[in-house]
Amino acid sequence: MTSFLKDGRSRPVALWLFATAFLVFAMVVVGGATRLTGSGLSITQWKPVTGALPPLSEHAWQENFRLYQATPQYRLINRGMSLGDFKFIYWWEWSHRLLGRLLGAVFAVPFVVFLALRRLPARLVWRCVVLFALGGLQGLVGWWMVKSGLEARVTVAPERLATHLGLALILFCALVWTGLEAWSGQARVGGRRQDGWSIAGAALMAAVYVQCLLGALVAGNQAGLVDNDWPLMNGRVFPDDYAGAGAWQTFAHSQAAVQFNHRLMAYAVLVAAGLLAVRAIRARYLSGTLRSLFAGLLLAVLFQASLGIATLMTGVPLWLAILHQAGAVLVLTVSVILAWRARRA
Incomplete structure (x- = not known):
């Protein structure tokens, strides 16, 4: 293990990064399904911590439905939809956000453990810090995108959607690239x-x-x-x-x-x-x-x-x-x- 770390190689770190990249891939797919089902604007508030819990009572469901009824999308497209229909689109968006929270935990917890055990190659530490920052920024950009559809539009702004997807793909590419670096170690000099x-x-x-x-x-x-x-x-x-x-x-x-x-x-x-x-x-x-x-x-x-x-x-x-x-x-x-x-x- 010591020799692996000296040449910048760590297979466990690589597997962790590849697993995180797979979750980003899953988020992109679920995010696409959320958009295609018209579900992305069903949750009208951004609560990074307490929002992890879905509505747990009939009153809570009614309150979330009431907030959605104030959006242009409901008034112009989905007026008259039932609470059951609202729950369908709500669960899609909630699942997308929950996957994002899971992604953050899957990255952050092993990162801290690898650092504490000194199992993270030194040359990859700063890259992982940047990856963590990109993940946090992605959450902010996601809410910025959603807000564009809660004010005067019935869908999110296309350029904000492209920005949100673009940042997710940058994160995905960086995770795969860094995982390959961890798997193979430093490039050999010469040749x-x-x-x-x-x-x-x-x-x-x-x-x-x-x-x-x-x-x-x-x-x-x-x-x-x-x-x-x-x-x-x-x-x-x-x-x-x-x-x-x-x-x-x-x-x-x-x-x-x-x-x-x-x-x-x-x-x-x-x-x-x-x-x-x-x-x-x-x-x-x-x-x-x-x-x-x-x-x-x-x-x-x-x-x-x-x-x-x-x-x-x-x-x-x-x-x-x-x-x-x-x-x-x-x-x-x-x-x-x-x-x-x-x-x-």
Whole structure:
């Protein structure tokens, strides 16, 4: 164990970080389901500690329902819903927040234990502190997002949804990357560097991340419910209603624009992944692991693109939309592992 810590390697720490990353993945999926079921605005207060308990009496349920009835979403969309229907959407949002609290505990408790036992590699301590801070910030950003839907909107602001998802994915990527560092230890000095492949891996990871953010804008604008043909959009190559009232309204709030941008980025990622996979397979001097990762990323992108097309053309059914969101995180996972491995090559 001592030698492992000296070279920055700790398999127990790596497993802890991977388990935490899995919980972030679960949060993204549950968060997507919460949004798709229209449940995200059902809890109108942010109580980090006492909010861990759900309503425990009929009076408490009625009080929470009364608070929800004061929101624009209830007045304009869900007016007349029953208490039973409210409980359905409440449990989705409560589960999402409970998972966030569980995530915080799963990270914080082992972190303190590893520090106390001196089982955390010194070079990873500051990274874990940053990871903990990112987790806390994510809770604040989540409430900032929810507030945008409690004032003058019936849904959360798309740009705030993209920020919330984007921060979650940064946390996820950092957990996976740090877990890989803990599993493998410090990189060995010397050997033949492949800087070109390292840059290519990092660029692919960044492109996949940006595509996830564009997908969040599609979700936030419910843009998957329009222009449900493919490869055209409402029968046209370029949608007639692309432009909004200004550059920002177009980029962040035009349904046609956000869907078109998401499609274009998908094509770009697919082409880049394909070209790099072909080059990597032909580059016999690369390790078999790295060549397999490039090929695996291409297959993951192809599968995710197929899911996206199917989700769009079938009118965004709940199960397929959740699968598409989960697929995006899986593609991002492969891209992170590829970028990390290319940097070590």
